[in-house]
Amino acid sequence: MSGNLSTNLLHTGDAKFAKRLSGMASIPETLPIYLTSVFAFENASDVDAIYEKDADGYIYSRIASPNADAVSEILAAADGGDKALVFASGMAAITTAILAFVSAGDHIISSPVLYGGVQDFLSNELTRFGIGVTFADILDGDISPYVQANTKLVYTETICNPLMEVPDIAALAASARERGLTLIVDNTFATPVVARPLKLGADAVVYSATKYLGGHSDIVGGAVVGAASIIDRIKRLQILYGGIISPHDAWLLSRSLRTLDLRVRRHSESAAKVAEFLRSHPKAERVFYPGLASSPSHERAKRQFEGELYGGMLSVDFKGDEKTALSLIGALKTIALVPSLAGTATTLSWSARASHRFYSREDRLKLGITDGQLRFSVGLEDAGDIISELSSALEACQ
Numbered sequence: 001m002s003g004n005l006s007t008n009l010l011h012t013g014d015a016k017f018a019k020r021l022s023g024m025a026s027i028p029e030t031l032p033i034y035l036t037s038v039f040a041f042e043n044a045s046d047v048d049a050i051y052e053k054d055a056d057g058y059i060y061s062r063i064a065s066p067n068a069d070a071v072s073e074i075l076a077a078a079d080g081g082d083k084a085l086v087f088a089s090g091m092a093a094i095t096t097a098i099l100a101f102v103s104a105g106d107h108i109i110s111s112p113v114l115y116g117g118v119q120d121f122l123s124n125e126l127t128r129f130g131i132g133v134t135f136a137d138i139l140d141g142d143i144s145p146y147v148q149a150n151t152k153l154v155y156t157e158t159i160c161n162p163l164m165e166v167p168d169i170a171a172l173a174a175s176a177r178e179r180g181l182t183l184i185v186d187n188t189f190a191t192p193v194v195a196r197p198l199k200l201g202a203d204a205v206v207y208s209a210t211k212y213l214g215g216h217s218d219i220v221g222g223a224v225v226g227a228a229s230i231i232d233r234i235k236r237l238q239i240l241y242g243g244i245i246s247p248h249d250a251w252l253l254s255r256s257l258r259t260l261d262l263r264v265r266r267h268s269e270s271a272a273k274v275a276e277f278l279r280s281h282p283k284a285e286r287v288f289y290p291g292l293a294s295s296p297s298h299e300r301a302k303r304q305f306e307g308e309l310y311g312g313m314l315s316v317d318f319k320g321d322e323k324t325a326l327s328l329i330g331a332l333k334t335i336a337l338v339p340s341l342a343g344t345a346t347t348l349s350w351s352a353r354a355s356h357r358f359y360s361r362e363d364r365l366k367l368g369i370t371d372g373q374l375r376f377s378v379g380l381e382d383a384g385d386i387i388s389e390l391s392s393a394l395e396a397c398q
Ligand SMILES: *Cc1c(COP(=O)(O)O)cnc(C)c1O
Pocket: 089, 090, 091, 092, 094, 115, 117, 118, 157, 161, 186, 188, 189, 207, 208, 209, 210, 211, 220, 221, 222
């Protein structure tokens, strides 16, 4: 370079290597992280060609990036959808997906027991736009008592947080389709390893990729998967609202997804053992886990879930309520109080004080989320070790 330092600092390096890389006889085994906000063009007609979809290429990383596209392809395949989109958080994915299907004056039917942030968005944010929501027990799939002339959307979770209830997704999909409504299912707790709501008839599946899809407690992300017509509609809003995932987090998510099947199988198999142990423990009042034959959701889960797996999440009411919960948290050694889920290690969360703290106490208790209920995210440790830690800690608490 023949310019001055400040100029030479700008015009050496990347472009030459990027060009060389594309022409070499070998390619990187894993996709590099394309930490670039924008792409450069040699001539103006190439910009037109990409905008008009006459040529492959990228323009600006809020619209699309190689890393976001790569991870979308993995997710679409995992869930059996045509296409997927990845977002900067689960909330970005869910709010963008919902807003693609409702307008002012419309109405939504939703399960009452949901992730707290989504419940807040439906009850306190959409109302600002004149969008009404009916929260109703739709576990059996019957929405007919709640349908209005302006109903557009039905929203539920595959495994409802934190009581681990499982709705009849096939029945919900059939009754939604019959009325021309869109069914969106949050499959965060199940993942495609445990359940594939698209196969059961849902129109779109949404995720907090912060949880099992990421699986290592190191990224915040979200995703939506569905048919091309559905995803294209949401894509427009992803570009406008700007919720796309960063190239760096998209790369970490791709890395994580390579082991999703192994991880979720192990989480599920260990959770089933922990649930059995707690069910017969004298200090446990009630265990909420769809894999237990005693769960009111067991039949629906067994019919719809893959490979006799029921996920890694369970909740427990203890005899002694809050007092036992507090004392158990103090007595546990490796099982930390972490107000999230789905990391590699076993953790627990206090639903009334974390995910559901914004529900009124009255509403919470009515739904069955008691003051001392603890939610466990069963990790990848040896299941026997998890059980023996729980057993000694329960022994030690009053
Ligand atoms: C965490 C979570 C969300 C929200 O996702 P973020 O990544 O925290 O924005 C939505 N749904 C469920 C079921 C969750 O667990």
